[in-house]
Amino acid sequence: MDDRNMETGSSASNYGDNEHPKSIIHIDIDCFYAQVEMLRNPELRSVPLGVQQKNIVVTSNYEARKYGVQKCMLVTDAMKICPSLKLVNGEDLHNYRTASNKVFEVLQTWKCQVEKLGMDENFIDVTKLVLERSKSADVKNVALSGHLYKEPGIECLCGCHIRLKIASQIANEIRQKIYDELGLTTCAGVAHNKLLAKLICPLHKPNDQTTIFPDHGADFMSTLQSVRSIPSIGSKTTETLISHQIITVKDLQEVALEVLKKNFSSDMAVRLKHLSLGEDNTPVKQTGKPQSIGLEDSFKTVSLKSEVEDKFSALLQRLLVLVREDGRIPVSLRVTLRKKDAKRLSSHRESRQCQISSSIFTISNGILTVTEAGQQKLMTIIMRLFNKLIDLSKPFHLTLVGLAFTKFQERMTGRSSIVNYLMNDISVQSVLNLQNDCDTSATSMDYSAASPSSSTTTDLSDGEVEPSPKKPKKVNWIAKKRCLSKEDVASPSKLKVGELRLNSKELEKVSELRLNSRDRSLTPRASPAKDNLSDTSDTMKDVAEGGNCEGCPSYVDKEVFSALPGNMQQELKAMWKNPSSSVTRTSPRTMNKAKPNTLLKYFVPHK
Ligand code: TTP
Ligand code: MG
Numbered sequence: 001m002d003d004r005n006m007e008t009g010s011s012a013s014n015y016g017d018n019e020h021p022k023s024i025i026h027i028d029i030d031c032f033y034a035q036v037e038m039l040r041n042p043e044l045r046s047v048p049l050g051v052q053q054k055n056i057v058v059t060s061n062y063e064a065r066k067y068g069v070q071k072c073m074l075v076t077d078a079m080k081i082c083p084s085l086k087l088v089n090g091e092d093l094h095n096y097r098t099a100s101n102k103v104f105e106v107l108q109t110w111k112c113q114v115e116k117l118g119m120d121e122n123f124i125d126v127t128k129l130v131l132e133r134s135k136s137a138d139v140k141n142v143a144l145s146g147h148l149y150k151e152p153g154i155e156c157l158c159g160c161h162i163r164l165k166i167a168s169q170i171a172n173e174i175r176q177k178i179y180d181e182l183g184l185t186t187c188a189g190v191a192h193n194k195l196l197a198k199l200i201c202p203l204h205k206p207n208d209q210t211t212i213f214p215d216h217g218a219d220f221m222s223t224l225q226s227v228r229s230i231p232s233i234g235s236k237t238t239e240t241l242i243s244h245q246i247i248t249v250k251d252l253q254e255v256a257l258e259v260l261k262k263n264f265s266s267d268m269a270v271r272l273k274h275l276s277l278g279e280d281n282t283p284v285k286q287t288g289k290p291q292s293i294g295l296e297d298s299f300k301t302v303s304l305k306s307e308v309e310d311k312f313s314a315l316l317q318r319l320l321v322l323v324r325e326d327g328r329i330p331v332s333l334r335v336t337l338r339k340k341d342a343k344r345l346s347s348h349r350e351s352r353q354c355q356i357s358s359s360i361f362t363i364s365n366g367i368l369t370v371t372e373a374g375q376q377k378l379m380t381i382i383m384r385l386f387n388k389l390i391d392l393s394k395p396f397h398l399t400l401v402g403l404a405f406t407k408f409q410e411r412m413t414g415r416s417s418i419v420n421y422l423m424n425d426i427s428v429q430s431v432l433n434l435q436n437d438c439d440t441s442a443t444s445m446d447y448s449a450a451s452p453s454s455s456t457t458t459d460l461s462d463g464e465v466e467p468s469p470k471k472p473k474k475v476n477w478i479a480k481k482r483c484l485s486k487e488d489v490a491s492p493s494k495l496k497v498g499e500l501r502l503n504s505k506e507l508e509k510v511s512e513l514r515l516n517s518r519d520r521s522l523t524p525r526a527s528p529a530k531d532n533l534s535d536t537s538d539t540m541k542d543v544a545e546g547g548n549c550e551g552c553p554s555y556v557d558k559e560v561f562s563a564l565p566g567n568m569q570q571e572l573k574a575m576w577k578n579p580s581s582s583v584t585r586t587s588p589r590t591m592n593k594a595k596p597n598t599l600l601k602y603f604v605p606h607k
Contacts, residue, residue: 020214022162023130023167024123026189026197027174028204029103030206032120033090034061036099039183048082050075051090058090062206094118097325099184104287106178109169116287123194124174125284130166137166145172146209150216151198160192161213168211175209195280196220198231217278224249240264252276292335293322294404300339302398305386312382315403316375323405324368329361330405333378335385338400349400352385355498358409374508458556 029035033051038044038061050057050062050073057078067082071182078085090096100119113125143167155161171188178184188209196212200220203210211218224230225248228238240263246252253276260269261356274280275419285495290587295315302308312335323330360374370378382403398514 018156019158020156020163020192021158022125022192023129023163023170024125024127024165024191024194024195024197025171025174026176026191026201027103027107027122027124027171028187028189028201028205029120030185031059031061031065032099032188032422033059033096034064036095036182037088037090039099040095040512044086044088047086050082050085052060052087053089053091057085057087058350060085080566086514092319093555099265101183102182102186103178103186106181109177110174114288115284117198121198123197123284124166124577126170129170130163133170134163135164137466139166142166142169142210146190146211147204149203149210149220152213152215156213156215157159164192164211164213169207171209171211177209191217193278193280194282194284195231196278198366199229200223200594214278218253221276222248222249222250224254227252227276233272237264241272249276289326289328289408292334292404292405292406293319293326293338294402295319296336296400296402298400300336302401303396305392308386308398308401309379309383311401312386312403313379315401316378316382319403319405320370320375326408327368328408329358329363330407331355331358331409332405333381333385334402334404334406335382335389336400336404337386337389337398340399347401350389351402352388352557353406354381354385355407356381363585404586425470452495457529 002487003140034044034049037049037051038450044061046063048067049061050064050069051059052075053076057069057075059071060073060078064078064082064085067085068087069078069082075087096119100116103120104114104116104122107122107124110124110126110129112129115123121155123389139162142162142165144165144490167191171190175186175188176274187201187205187207189199189203190211191197191200193213195216196217200210200212221230226238227233227241227246227249228235231247233241239290241247241252243289244255244263245261246255252272257269257273260272263269264272283517295318297311299311302311327591332353333356334351336349338349356378360370360377362369362371382483
């Protein structure tokens with residue numbers, strides 16, 4: 001992009017260019033938690049309703065909003081302005097998560113890329129669908145569904161106006177389907193990029209939709225009163241911008257690029273400019289399983305080790321429920337703290353993580369479980385990490401503790417791990433699913449808060465660390481960004497093994513079989529594996545006894561292992577001893593350079 005264009009506020013770019021080929025829909029569920037509660041108890045529909053977490057009304061239904069009850073209001077304030085407000089406790093997120101997953105499933109039926117953003121928002125890239133429809137429909141007469149931000153002065157030469165009108169029809173169908181199947185009303189934004197689709201979405205709510213054409217992007221952006229309204233601008237960037245008197249998005253549009261470059265990296269400065277003009281080229285990335293699963297709890301102050309332990313213990317109980325629902329075996333645990341620091345404007349978190357033994361988890365009837373002893377072991381690890389973060393010889397004051405499982409054992413559904421060959425189900429041992437089912441890597445535009453909240457408001461609910469678009473408002477209720485941190489992003493498998501593939505149904509069966517067989521194969525340990533606080537893997541201490549399979553993890557089928565040629569056995573053992581050289585972490589390029597006569601040669605890059 002030409003810097004001069006930036007400085008004059010011109011919207012030419014590819015980021016933008018004069019072509020706007022994409023059609024993106026953003027869907028946001030109306031008063032999400034409140035709707036879920038109203039579906040569970042229809043009597044709540046006709047009364048003003050607030051969903052409470054600790055002393056905050058995290059959302060309210062539209063009946064309550066008529067009285068002025070807003071999201072994130074203190075319960076006391078909400079009750080003052082609406083004494084008839086009915087409150088339900090929303091601290092157990094299970095039903096919200098279930099509803100969120102159901103919406104995601106409905107969206108998947110359109111066979112387009114769907115990116116989940118937190119619990120109640122999704123992006124859908126309907127570009128291909130629009131193109132298909134534009135071939136068959138009487139495109140010139142296609143009508144826009146819902147609202148249009150502004151009537152166009154002239155038709156854009158690239159034909160995007162017609163395409164976006166078709167997309168608006170699709171958005172309407174999607175919303176109708178969500179309503180018909182789940183009873184949930186939603187809002188939608190339709191645009192040629194994610195940024196505008198998201199920001200235009202709430203223009204008409206509830207239960208409505210808005211489309212914006214590219215030519216009005218910069219104009220619409222200039223109406224936003226705070227740079228913080230831009231999804232990927234977090235509190236730190238905001239602070240820096242404000243310190244240079246760049247407060248509104250219009251200010252950002254008008255400031256010279258050179259000024260931004262003095263305060264940000266060149267790339268960041270250019271990106272800020274693009275965003276201010278409504279330009280964004282980040283793709284909609286299909287959401288898979290989250291990279292990490294975590295919970296946080298924030299509070300006024302905790303200064304005793306025993307209190308910290310109680311907090312962690314409560315978090316762990318809840319976290320284990322989430323992990324069980326997820327089904328993957330965690331192999332890494334992260335502890336996060338926020339120390340009280342009156343001097344700092346931004347909240348400041350510190351984390352420590354370590355690998356954990358997979359033997360802590362067992363799979364019983366296909367369900368992930370942790371024994372009492374396993375839980376104690378996890379608590380020991382947690383407190384050890386805590387001790388590394390806090391100097392207990394001095395007083396400490398914490399305002400937040402967090403726990404997250406940040407890595408998961410590769411299972412047969414979808415990765416290149418060589419250990420997949422060796423699980424106890426010989427009938428499927430040479431079959432890998434190559435679909436990238438875990439690709440939740442952060443896009444270059446992270447729609448979650450770009451930095452932790454600067455809020456020091458206290459007595460808050462536990463925040464579920466999920467990728468979420470909600471920037472902290474009055475409260476610091478969530479820390480989504482952590483879950484998308486780049487170091488957590490595993491690169492998708494690009495490998496294939498022979499030509500063997502299964503379709504998803506078959507894979508489900510295989511998955512079940514493996515879970516069952518793995519369950520059967522779990523052997524009691526002579527001594528519990530040590531938890532390693534350094535970066536070296538502890539999971540490899542998870543050894544099975546006896547025979548020439550000595551040194552293999554317990555899930556390895558001894559028979560299969562014994563049948564392998566000696567050099568392969570050696571290689572696998574070496575790999576298990578030194579997980580950093582594990583095949584699962586090896587890039588396809590490295591694979592190609594594998595020595596002859598190694599197992600690695602069985603892998604060929606996926607083209
Ligand atoms: P939002 O989409 O911001 O709010 P909403 O869906 O309740 O209302 P709207 O009609 O304006 O879209 O957030 C989705 C859910 O996330 C919300 O129902 C409750 C929860 N939430 C919190 O827990 N804390 C918060 O600070 C916010 C903003 C939301
Ligand atoms: Mg919503």
